[in-house]
Amino acid sequence: MATVTYLAKLGELTLKGSNLKEFERRLVNNAQLYLETVRARVLLRAGRLYIEGPEESVPAIEFTLKHLIGITGWARTFVCEKTVESIKEAVMKTAVAAKEAGAKTFKIDVRRADKSFPLNSYELAAEAAADVFDQGILSVDVHHPDLLIRVEVRERCFVYDDRNKGCRGLPVGVSGKGLLLLSGGLDSPVAGYRMMRRGMKVDCVYFHAYPYTSAEAQKKVEDLAAIISSYGVDTHINIIPFTEVQMRIKQRSPEEFSTLMLRMCMMKAANLLADRLGAQCLITGESLGQVASQTIENLAVTESACAVPLLRPLVGLDKQEIIDTAVQIGTYDTSILPYEDCCVLFSPKHPVLRASVEKATEIFEKLEADELIQAAYDKREIKRFAARDYVAEHFATPKTEEQ
Numbered sequence: 001m002a003t004v005t006y007l008a009k010l011g012e013l014t015l016k017g018s019n020l021k022e023f024e025r026r027l028v029n030n031a032q033l034y035l036e037t038v039r040a041r042v043l044l045r046a047g048r049l050y051i052e053g054p055e056e057s058v059p060a061i062e063f064t065l066k067h068l069i070g071i072t073g074w075a076r077t078f079v080c081e082k083t084v085e086s087i088k089e090a091v092m093k094t095a096v097a098a099k100e101a102g103a104k105t106f107k108i109d110v111r112r113a114d115k116s117f118p119l120n121s122y123e124l125a126a127e128a129a130a131d132v133f134d135q136g137i138l139s140v141d142v143h144h145p146d147l148l149i150r151v152e153v154r155e156r157c158f159v160y161d162d163r164n165k166g167c168r169g170l171p172v173g174v175s176g177k178g179l180l181l182l183s184g185g186l187d188s189p190v191a192g193y194r195m196m197r198r199g200m201k202v203d204c205v206y207f208h209a210y211p212y213t214s215a216e217a218q219k220k221v222e223d224l225a226a227i228i229s230s231y232g233v234d235t236h237i238n239i240i241p242f243t244e245v246q247m248r249i250k251q252r253s254p255e256e257f258s259t260l261m262l263r264m265c266m267m268k269a270a271n272l273l274a275d276r277l278g279a280q281c282l283i284t285g286e287s288l289g290q291v292a293s294q295t296i297e298n299l300a301v302t303e304s305a306c307a308v309p310l311l312r313p314l315v316g317l318d319k320q321e322i323i324d325t326a327v328q329i330g331t332y333d334t335s336i337l338p339y340e341d342c343c344v345l346f347s348p349k350h351p352v353l354r355a356s357v358e359k360a361t362e363i364f365e366k367l368e369a370d371e372l373i374q375a376a377y378d379k380r381e382i383k384r385f386a387a388r389d390y391v392a393e394h395f396a397t398p399k400t401e402e403q
């Protein structure tokens, strides 16, 4: 059966000097995890990632390359002999496929790693392009082509077009582990994705207040965890029942402080979990000034209840920037479903805008919530989502004996 070859270019990790080997290993290993149930081979050669497999593995390989963090771009590649004729043939196939996808103009970029090739780069580009424009398939535009066809002459020849962007960033797993406070809104899934792109392994925690928050709200958060796990290789979501903690807040906290008290209680519970999981930080979707609990004073209060570093990757972004990323990573449609992750019963009409840490700590102590928090933590439920399970369910190809 014919083999298809995909090539991906490594991003920022190529800048990492002495850690380069570890980063590359991690990238290859992550790609292999996606493709565990698929007849495909992942290799790293001369700073490029190659994935090869039979035609039937194409959907799985493309899913992997669309989600794998650590690559700047990827392409299905024609691999051919180092002869002008076979290069021309591959260029023609690439051009025809791009024309079908709507391209009108093209340019060829040649790189000759093998300097013994008889034509120089300029001559090879001219020769390889000739048939495509002579036959009226595409016209040449050297400044803003719809299609850039790359020809690389190495130990073999690789011909591909340069349109598919990768997720960029550092391979997941090279920057430790964080615990994401994942709610059903737009922000926290984006925050998790942002940290994954910095190479962080991300697990999640969700606090629910059943029956005041619905089973649908919980399902929505699980769906979001599943979506972000397709970028993060895998993720665990810990679901902590917080109804009793919320009731305690309602009984003992001045109403205007109740949201902040809830944030502080979440931080305490998340700290217990981070400790257990070996997570080195907490991550939230907070953004400065977005809602009352996110003034700089109130962010300081939340942070005061947190023992490990609290990372807020969205702190300086505006809502539209967050929405753009949510659309791009595929969480937007789920996030805007109308199941709320908090309940009006617990939401103050006039939340305090600029609380002091001293005052908030004083109220927090009066809650005497530590035991309730510990009990809620002990009752947590854990679900796991993994990119490889998604691939296995949707695109698995049976392995043969010899693989």
Ligand code: ATP
Binding pocket: 180, 181, 182, 183, 184, 185, 186, 187, 188, 189, 205, 206, 207, 208, 266, 283, 284, 285, 286, 290, 291, 293, 341
């Ligand atoms: P999001 O869009 O992520 O829901 P938001 O703009 O609604 O955020 P808040 O509701 O104030 O803002 O929440 C701030 C952050 O606190 C969230 O981004 C999330 O990290 C965390 N958080 C809030 N509610 C929960 C919850 N029920 N479970 C876990 N984390 C939560």
Ligand code: MG
Binding pocket: 183, 184, 185, 341
């Ligand atoms: Mg929210």
